[in-house]
Amino acid sequence: MTDKPQRYASWTAGKLPLPELLEIKRRGEKIVMVTAYDAPSGRLADAAGVDLILVGDSSGMVMHGRESTVAVSLDEIVFMTQWVTRGAKRPLVVADMPFGSFQVSTEQALENAIRFVKESSADAVKLEGAGAMLPRVRAIAGAGVPVMGHIGLTPQTATMLGGFKAQGRTAAKAVQLYEDALALEEAGCFAIVLEAVPAPVAEAITQALQIPTIGIGAGAACDGQVLVWHDLLGLYEGHAPRFVKQYAELAPVMQAAVADYAGEVRSGAFPEQQHAYSIPDEELALFEEALAEVRAG
């Protein structure tokens, strides 16, 4: 018998409690978020000690080779979130609501947010925008599904924004972002991603909010940072935005490994005996006898 108090077995065992994010902000510590799209990346991110994992619709570009995130479907993110939640245990896993999965109506947004929680064990959802999206946030958070906001450069509506470029670079637009952030907090968001926002604007927003801001291209004053898996590991060969810091260069390492494999297959160096299975001598003899009979017809 142990002296430890009895606890109920639960899938939440070991999971970072959501309210801890507020405590991290209050303590002036930083929140670490990274994207992941499958079980191995979820497991590695967990082992590396990140707090939040975003199953981002950036998958459309870095995993599926699309030009934008717009075509990503709800089913794709549901599947990927299932894979990630199998690999990641401690971090909170946030499923990104793709374009078209929450814009049509509040009912649609709520149904789809609930789908993420029920079908893929997501801990929270993220959706882009403020304004007309505030009732969606209110309804989803009101139903008990934590919602992360996302303002600034919102890739799903990049065409309306004039492309993939920094937002809030005039006083009027910066004030709009500030007001959007306050409105998202009031609507019930537990955190807000600020993407490609000038650092002083992000700092003012971060100071004004009780909830944490997670920056990507929004300066060091944000309460946390997020980077895309492929960008941070040097796996994506497209043009990296200014705000990316690459912590490893894995693409050449992976390419060289596959080239070595190809060379060894062609030369006969792989597989070696250690990669093959044996058969007992007597069974081999019987097999050869049987084969001889089959061949003789």
Ligand code: KIV
């Ligand atoms: O889809 C994504 O990866 C994102 C992050 C860049 C915040 O939305």
